[in-house]
Every structure is written in C-alpha cells, then in structure tokens.
Amino acid sequence: MSQISFADAEQAGKRRKTRREVFLGEMELVVPWKALLKVIEPHYPVAGRGRRPYPLQAMLRVHLMQNWFALSDPAMEEAMYEIASLRSLSGLGLETIPDETTILNFRHLLEASDLAEDIFKQINAHLARKGLLLKRGSIVDATIIAAPSSTKNESGERDPEMHQTKKGNQSHFGMKAHIGVDADSGLVHTVTTTAANEGDVDQVGDLLHGKEDMVWADSGYRGAQSRVKRGVQWHIAGRPSDMAKMPEGRAKASARKQEHQKASIRAKVEHPFQVIKRQFGLAKVRFKGLVKNTARGTLSATSLRVQRDTTRTRH
Structure with missing residues (x-):
C-alpha cells in the first residue's frame, strides 16, 4: 500500500x-x-x-x-x-x-x-460455512426494474432485451429480478433475471437450492407445484378475488388467518428488494442488455448478503 x-x-x-x-x-x-x-x-x-x-x-x-x-x-x-x-x-x-x-x-x-455468478457462489459457500444458509425453507419472488422506454437515442429504438408488462392497471417497461430467499435468515441464495414480460412462475425451478421442504410465494406462482417434480410443501398466497367470494363465517376467518401467516413469512423477501433498489441503486437499469444488468444485480445481492453478515456479527 x-x-x-x-x-x-x-x-x-x-x-x-x-x-x-x-x-x-x-x-x-x-x-x-x-x-x-x-x-x-x-x-x-x-x-x-x-x-x-x-x-x-x-x-x-x-x-x-x-x-x-x-x-x-x-x-x-x-x-x-x-x-x-x-x-x-x-x-x-x-x-x-x-x-x-x-x-x-x-x-x-x-x-x-460471467464471474459475478462465481463470486456469488463463493459468498454462498462462505456464509454456508458459517451456518447462515441452506435451511429447509425458501421464499421466492420477483420485482420489476425499470428501463428507459424512450426511443430518442442513437439507435432510435428501445433496448430489445427489455419488454413491456402490466402490473395491476399500470404498464412497466424493463426487466425482472427473480430471487430465492432463505425463509429463516432472509438471505438471498439465488438470483435470475428475465425481461419484464416473463411470468414469475416460469423461473421458480431455478430459484430453489434443492434442499427445501417448504416454499412460500405470492399468487403469481400458482401452478408452481407442477413445475418442480419433487416433494415440496407449497404455501402460495390465494387470490384476493377468491377470498372475496367466500361467504362470511368460520371458513373465511380461518382462510384469512392462514393468508396472514403466509404473508408474515413472505415479508422477508421484501427487505432484499428494498436494499438492492434503494441502497444499491438498482431501481432502474444502468446498462443496455440483460447480461450487464444481471451481473450488476448479482453483485448487489452478493453485497447485500455480506452486509447482512456484518449486521449479524455486530449484534
């Protein structure tokens, strides 16, 4: 030095x-x-x-x-x-x-x-040796990351690897980051990226580390059971519209309680998204194409995991 x-x-x-x-x-x-x-x-x-x-x-x-x-x-x-x-x-x-x-x-x-993925695996192995990973449950989710939709640039077109999608009544253009999170520690163990129009459930097989007994997911993952051919207990959120159709009574009260329990566990997946987007600045893509943005997203998840390790060590 x-x-x-x-x-x-x-x-x-x-x-x-x-x-x-x-x-x-x-x-x-x-x-x-x-x-x-x-x-x-x-x-x-x-x-x-x-x-x-x-x-x-x-x-x-x-x-x-x-x-x-x-x-x-x-x-x-x-x-x-x-x-x-x-x-x-x-x-x-x-x-x-x-x-x-x-x-x-x-x-x-x-x-x-493609070294960002190898770096991520090294961090995985490092945390696993410290007993912080690969528990018996995972939470899966996805978030949309915005990309410039304007065509006022040198090529006169949008990034061809980004796509349009609709969430609720709002349209979005960009990509999706899909993550698998340990249900116990909240640590990210898997990251994939796709264009924004890719279905969440299509990525579920790539988001599991293979040792789970249970998986929690929102209603966008309905049908995931048929895509993962092994014994996993799925806790997938019900659609609000289905809940609204149920008559008032004990059955509806019980269903609400179950949905509340599922949501309390799934809430752990929101913290990684918040840190990656707000602290590490990945609310919008910086580069063109999925490869460069995937590398950045993977390194952001790696940094988040190391940061969580510092928090655990400090407390």
Missing part, C-alpha cells in the same frame, strides 16, 4: 466516523477477499511488455465499492479522488487512482467471463 497523504492522515484521525466509513470497515472484515481473488485471478491480465495492470485486489475493491454506492464509471473515478475512505479500502493513493476506462474494462472482464 502506498504512503497516505496528509489529507488522508487527517481524515483517519477524526474522532467520529461517518456511516460510510463504518460500513467500509465492516465490509473489510467480513468479505472473503482471498476466495474472491482466486475466482478472478485466472482471468486477470498479468504484467508483460505493455502497461502494468493495476493490482487485482485494488480493482476488485474499487468494483465492489462502485456497486455498493451505485456509482457510474466516471463518478467512481471522481469519488476515489474526493473520498479518503474509498482510497483507504482500495489501498490506492491519489497518484495511482484508475481512470474511468480502467474501471469500465474491469467490469467488462467480469461480465465477459
């Missing part, structure tokens, strides 16, 4: 740490850095006759911080110059900050080799 500047030394000597500094300090402790570096190292360029590449560990840290704080490539470069805590975690000094093109190329390297 290079010698820190006087400004960085003054920053480090402050009595009160900001929330960003606290967060980065926790991530430094809980992210399995060595395991992630082993995933990327075979694909990373080595020093030769050309320009010497940046240290892999520094670029990985820059890339993860870019996802944690929902920054574009130019914004990440500027943030590295402006914020000492980001430089501290990356191990880079002011004179060695990568430019936006280098940050972009590293992201493209991960996308080209």
Whole structure:
C-alpha cells in the first residue's frame, strides 16, 4: 500500500466516523477477499511488455465499492479522488487512482467471463460455512426494474432485451429480478433475471437450492407445484378475488388467518428488494442488455448478503 497523504492522515484521525466509513470497515472484515481473488485471478491480465495492470485486489475493491454506492464509471473515478475512505479500502493513493476506462474494462472482464455468478457462489459457500444458509425453507419472488422506454437515442429504438408488462392497471417497461430467499435468515441464495414480460412462475425451478421442504410465494406462482417434480410443501398466497367470494363465517376467518401467516413469512423477501433498489441503486437499469444488468444485480445481492453478515456479527 502506498504512503497516505496528509489529507488522508487527517481524515483517519477524526474522532467520529461517518456511516460510510463504518460500513467500509465492516465490509473489510467480513468479505472473503482471498476466495474472491482466486475466482478472478485466472482471468486477470498479468504484467508483460505493455502497461502494468493495476493490482487485482485494488480493482476488485474499487468494483465492489462502485456497486455498493451505485456509482457510474466516471463518478467512481471522481469519488476515489474526493473520498479518503474509498482510497483507504482500495489501498490506492491519489497518484495511482484508475481512470474511468480502467474501471469500465474491469467490469467488462467480469461480465465477459460471467464471474459475478462465481463470486456469488463463493459468498454462498462462505456464509454456508458459517451456518447462515441452506435451511429447509425458501421464499421466492420477483420485482420489476425499470428501463428507459424512450426511443430518442442513437439507435432510435428501445433496448430489445427489455419488454413491456402490466402490473395491476399500470404498464412497466424493463426487466425482472427473480430471487430465492432463505425463509429463516432472509438471505438471498439465488438470483435470475428475465425481461419484464416473463411470468414469475416460469423461473421458480431455478430459484430453489434443492434442499427445501417448504416454499412460500405470492399468487403469481400458482401452478408452481407442477413445475418442480419433487416433494415440496407449497404455501402460495390465494387470490384476493377468491377470498372475496367466500361467504362470511368460520371458513373465511380461518382462510384469512392462514393468508396472514403466509404473508408474515413472505415479508422477508421484501427487505432484499428494498436494499438492492434503494441502497444499491438498482431501481432502474444502468446498462443496455440483460447480461450487464444481471451481473450488476448479482453483485448487489452478493453485497447485500455480506452486509447482512456484518449486521449479524455486530449484534
């Protein structure tokens, strides 16, 4: 690591740490850095006759911080110059900050080799060793992520991999993120993405880790039982219209109680969506096409899981 500047030394000597500094300090402790570096190292360029590449560990840290704080490539470069805590975690000094093109190329390297999924699996394995994953129940759900619907661009058309869908009485254009969440811990164990017009139930087989006894889902997953050919107890929400048709009495009161119990368990799936969209900035797509946005969504889910681990460790 290079010698820190006087400004960085003054920053480090402050009595009160900001929330960003606290967060980065926790991530430094809980992210399995060595395991992630082993995933990327075979694909990373080595020093030769050309320009010497940046240290892999520094670029990985820059890339993860870019996802944690929902920054574009130019914004990440500027943030590295402006914020000492980001430089501290990356191990880079002011004179060695990568430019936006280098940050972009590293992201493209991960996308080209589909390494976001491998990084996600490493985090899975890390948390499983700590006893935080693969319990006997899962919750599945999906959320729509908006994409630009305007055709006022260079190509004069919308992103062909995004599609229109209708939810309630409102139309949406974009993609869907589908997740499987552990019913006990609330940790995300599976992520897939599709165009927004893809049915939720069509992805259910890819959202289960295979060791569940029970699965909870909303009414959009009706018929899932026929798509997963093994013994699983399904707890799928009933349609409000079906509930409204039932006559008042004990049967309806019992059905309401059952639906309330299902909903109280399914509520755990909303927290990951909230964090991924609000904290990590994935309420709208940033890139064109599913591949790039899938990589970003997967890394956001990875960051969420590590963040949840810091919360459990702290308490």
